[in-house]
Amino acid sequence: MIRLDANRVLVTGGAGFLGSHLCDRLIAEGEDVLCLDNFYTGIKRNVEHLMGRPGFELIRHGVTFPLYLEVDRIYNLACPASPVHYQFDPVQTTKTSVHGAINMLGLAKRVKALILQASTSEVYGDPEVHPQPESYWGRVNPIGIRSCYDEGKRCAETLFFDYHRQHQLEIKVIRIFNTYGPRMHPNDGRVVSNFIVQALKGKDITIYGSGQQTRSFCYVDDLIDGMVRMMNSDPAFIGPVNIGNPGEFTMLELAELILKIVGGKSKLVFEPLPQDDPKQRQPDIALAQSALSWEPKVKLEDGLKETVSYFKTILAI
Numbered sequence: 199m200i201r202l203d204a205n206r207v208l209v210t211g212g213a214g215f216l217g218s219h220l221c222d223r224l225i226a227e228g229e230d231v232l233c234l235d236n237f238y239t240g241i242k243r244n245v246e247h248l249m250g251r252p253g254f255e256l257i258r259h260g261v262t263f264p265l266y267l268e269v270d271r272i273y274n275l276a277c278p279a280s281p282v283h284y285q286f287d288p289v290q291t292t293k294t295s296v297h298g299a300i301n302m303l304g305l306a307k308r309v310k311a312l313i314l315q316a317s318t319s320e321v322y323g324d325p326e327v328h329p330q331p332e333s334y335w336g337r338v339n340p341i342g343i344r345s346c347y348d349e350g351k352r353c354a355e356t357l358f359f360d361y362h363r364q365h366q367l368e369i370k371v372i373r374i375f376n377t378y379g380p381r382m383h384p385n386d387g388r389v390v391s392n393f394i395v396q397a398l399k400g401k402d403i404t405i406y407g408s409g410q411q412t413r414s415f416c417y418v419d420d421l422i423d424g425m426v427r428m429m430n431s432d433p434a435f436i437g438p439v440n441i442g443n444p445g446e447f448t449m450l451e452l453a454e455l456i457l458k459i460v461g462g463k464s465k466l467v468f469e470p471l472p473q474d475d476p477k478q479r480q481p482d483i484a485l486a487q488s489a490l491s492w493e494p495k496v497k498l499e500d501g502l503k504e505t506v507s508y509f510k511t512i513l514a515i
């Protein structure tokens with residue numbers, strides 16, 4: 199489908215896990231997509247099926263450098279998301295969030311584009327309020343090993359709201375909670391990919407700490423639907439809005455569910471809890487429900503089955 203009224207849409211971080219699914223969705227809707235990535239954690243294989251499709255273009259570029267393009271909409275997703283990757287080069291992580299936001303906001307300002315920021319539940323830090331509503335300001339360590347990501351994303355939110363107030367820029371901010379699905383990087387160290395790869399290879403399942411800490415896992419298709427709804431929502435609604443699945447699980451429950459799906463003989467082993475690891479996380483999605491008529495549909499077990507199938511293919515198991 200080629201639409202004459204298609205939007206020219208820039209997706210930064212478009213070759214990553216979420217970015218590539220977003221590109222799929224936008225191409226399916228007939229938009230003209232500029233997928234920008236520096237391939238820090240993203241890979242070309244995530245978007246190679248889109249190469250040659252009318253309306254799809256791949257650009258190698260880092261968002262910390264200025265960029266001059268003509269676009270109608272920008273989804274700003276560029277930033278490593280897994281703790282292992284964002285802690286590998288923490289200075290670059292902060293630069294990507296902060297300089298990247300400044301450059302993309304500068305671009306949006308020049309061409310009068312609508313711009314959406316992929317923010318994160320990490321802005322809530324290790325929360326004392328549970329579940330987390332958007333009105334909660336969070337509890338974040340400014341000098342810990344997660345701070346490059348958490349504070350970088352918080353500063354990016356500040357920049358978005360200041361460009362909105364000071365320059366009347368049209369913005370949208372979503373706070374994404376843990377999301378999983380096909381095209382997660384097998385070595386990114388996130389809990390869902392780690393447990394699935396370990397279970398498929400018959401290796402020990404590494405539980406950090408007691409495994410009683412909780413997370414809420416959203417399947418990628420639900421997340422992308424929420425993100426696109428936010429971009430298309432009433433201009434007066436700018437967020438921030440939580441997008442995530444309120445189903446809350448301990449890491450032990452997650453390990454048991456993955457073992458049930460994969461089968462095999464993996465044992466659970468306990469390793470030290472990383473510094474500043476949040477004890478609990480669950481989105482309050484009342485705002486997304488009322489403002490976007492959005493809520494997640496995919497049950498954790500069903501989404502995990504899809505994800506296991508994907509990892510079986512790429513690991514050739």
Ligand code: NAD
Nearest residue numbers: 211214215216236238239240260261276277279374376377
């Ligand atoms: P990902 O690591 O798979 O994707 C990030 C992409 O950004 C990669 O393709 C990477 O190469 C690219 N990138 C990194 N630095 C860049 C730079 N300087 N310039 C250009 N491209 C750069 O991670 P993801 O899970 O797809 O996350 C996408 C976005 O969503 C991130 O901004 C992340 O903070 C946010 N988010 C994700 C989750 C989640 O659970 N997946 C949760 C909260 C927020």
Ligand code: UDP
Nearest residue numbers: 263264265266267300301302304305307308
């Ligand atoms: N910028 C960009 N593309 C553009 C316009 C701006 O990458 O099309 C970058 C540029 O590096 C600039 C930054 O965005 O420094 C912020 O732009 P803004 O206009 O807000 O600030 P100024 O240029 O006045 O510092």
Ligand code: UDP
Nearest residue numbers: 281387388389390392404405406411449475
């Ligand atoms: N985790 C774990 N084993 C692993 C990887 C992660 O027990 O092999 C835990 C981690 O300590 C955290 C939770 O799983 O409590 C989610 O970790 P992830 O890195 O996926 O995301 P985040 O901490 O950023 O929510």
